[in-house]
Amino acid sequence: MKDLIRIKTLISSDIENLLNQQVKMEANSSSVYLSMASWCNRNGYDFSSEYFFKQANEERQHQLKFYKYILDMGGSAVSPEVTNIKHEYNSFREIFEEALDQEIAVTQSINNIYGRCLKTQDFLTMEFLNWFLKEQREEEYKARRALELFDVIGEEGTGRWQIDKHVGEIKYDGQA
Numbered sequence: 001m002k003d004l005i006r007i008k009t010l011i012s013s014d015i016e017n018l019l020n021q022q023v024k025m026e027a028n029s030s031s032v033y034l035s036m037a038s039w040c041n042r043n044g045y046d047f048s049s050e051y052f053f054k055q056a057n058e059e060r061q062h063q064l065k066f067y068k069y070i071l072d073m074g075g076s077a078v079s080p081e082v083t084n085i086k087h088e089y090n091s092f093r094e095i096f097e098e099a100l101d102q103e104i105a106v107t108q109s110i111n112n113i114y115g116r117c118l119k120t121q122d123f124l125t126m127e128f129l130n131w132f133l134k135e136q137r138e139e140e141y142k143a144r145r146a147l148e149l150f151d152v153i154g155e156e157g158t159g160r161w162q163i164d165k166h167v168g169e170i171k172y173d174g175q176a
Helices: 002-007 013-042 046-072 091-119 123-153 159-168
Strands: none
Touching: 002 091, 013 046, 013 159, 046 091, 046 159, 091 123, 091 159, 123 159
């Protein structure tokens, strides 16, 4: 019976597996951002804490979009277990370096799925992924700009306070 059901799905098992891995990656990202928000809150970086709470919520929404897409396509979405989340950071800057690294990894993962879809001519999933590619352009831009504040403003004196204050003001308009 499982083979009969698989024939009726609109995605291959290979793509379904990759999408479920992305569900897990998005869930992990959300948890990491919550941890970063908590660290910032405990250390008096209220604006950055709020920024990371928003990021955590966005990642959770991304996770749900992937999850729902798998189901809509007749696949089996898997609710991931998220473990080994880092809770302590050595510095304020380290958080933003890790946030950028995380966004780059998410972009690479989505690019990998897109490449697989191209090879298998899964145009429906490619079209679905286009939204995420645009979103990742914004996410990487914002993460880079946040990290650049450390170099532009500097951390000495009231620098970290200024960085914290400006993090939430970073915008991306997407215009070329």
